[in-house]
Amino acid sequence: MAIVSKGFTGKRRGNDARTPPGQYLTEDFPVLSVGPTPRVRTEQWQFSIVSEMGETQRWNWNEMLALPAEKPTVDIHCVTKWSKLDTQWRGVSLDTLLAGVATTATHVMAHSHDGYTTNLPLDELRHGKAWLAYEYGGKPLHPEHGGPARLLVPNLYFWKSAKWVEKLTLLHRDEPGFWERNGYHDYGDPWQEQRYQGD
C-alpha cells in the first residue's frame, strides 16, 4: 500500500499511452556515462559481431555506411526516469548486420570503446527493433551521446543502448554487463519497470 503524500498532486508531465510507469517527459537530452567521453575517430572505427562459434564479421566506417540505412523515429526511456518522445535517428538495422551471422545464440553482450558492457536478449535486437545508430536529429551523432555510433534499442531502458559500441558477442546464456553487475536489471523493460535486480 503506497504512502499518500499529503498535498502532493504532481505535475503529470507524461503521456499515459506512451510514457512507461515512473517516467516523466523531457525535451532535453540528458547525458549519462560512467567516465570521460571517448573521442573515437571514424577512420579508426570498427564494429564487429562475434558468434558463439568465434566467427567474426567486421565492418569499418565506410563499409557500415554502405549498408542500407533506416530512419527510425522512436521514444526512449532512461532508468533515471526521463523519457523523450519521437527522437529521430539514422542507422543500420541490426537485422541487416546479423543477416550473415549463423547463430543459435539467445543473448548478446555489447562492448563499448571505453570498456562498458551491457547484456541483451538477442530477440530484442531483431525483428526491426534495434539499430546501430550514427545520426541523431539529422546530424552526426555527438560524442557525448555515443558518437560516432551507438546501439539504439528503444524497447529497453537506455543503458542497454550502449554508446561508442564496437563489438557484439553472441552467447548461449545471459551474463550481466557493467550496470547489471552494479545492481541494474538484466532485462530492463521500461513497461515492466525492470530497473534494478529483483524488480
Added chain:
Amino acid sequence: MNWLVATLVASYAETSTAKTLVFDVEGWPGHKPGQHVDVRLTAEDGYSAQRSYSIATPVAGNTVALTIQTVDDGEVSPYLTGVLEVGEQVELRGPVGGWFVWETTNPAPVLLIAGGSGIVPLMSMIRARVDSGRRTPFRLVYSVRSPDELLYGDELRDLPEGIDAALRYTRKAPQQYKERVGRLAPTDLVSESWSADRAPACFVCGPTGFVEAAADMLVADGHLPFRIKTERFGPSGS
C-alpha cells in the same frame, strides 16, 4: 529492491534553495559513500512520481540524509524541500549504483571534483574518510557559482589534515577570495602533488557541461580514463 518507509526526522536549510532532509528508514540495508536512492511520492488518486537523490552522509544505522536542491519547475523536489514536514513519510529505495563509490579500504589518493550540487555524493565520501580515521589523501576542487550557493561551507573550512578543499567561484566570490573568478581551468585541477603519476581515484560530479570539461582536463593531464568516474545530472543541450 523493495520500497521502504522513510520518516523525515530532521530537516535544515543548507542555502536559500537547498535543504538537507534526514530520514529514518526502517530496514535500511546500508550504503557506500557515493550511492543514491530513489524517492517516490504518491498523490491521493494513486498518481506517483519518483526521482533519484544522492546520499550526503556515510552509513549510520537507519539514517539516510539527502541534500536536495529545489528545482523551480520540478515535480518532486519542491514538495520535499517545501511541503514535507518532520514526522511525515515518503517511500524510498536503495542504495542504487555500485560504481560511483569510494571504498574506505582503498588506499589510493582521492581527487574529487564537484560542480554545484554535484558536491553531495562527494561530501559523503569526505565524511566517510573523516569518520574512518584513515589517512587516505583527499583533495576536493569544488566549483560553485556564488557564496550563496555554497553547500557545507563551514564543514569544508574545518577539515582534518590530509583533506584539502579548494573552492572555485564562477560568477561571484566573497571579498577575501584571492583566486580568479570563472569557470574551472586546467590549472585548478593540475598540480604537482596531484599529477597522474600518483594515480588518484578521480570522482567528478556535476552538471553535464561541467563534468565533460573536467573529465577532459583530467584525461589531457594523463589520468587514465578508467580511473575517472563520472556522474552527471541536469539537462544538457546537444
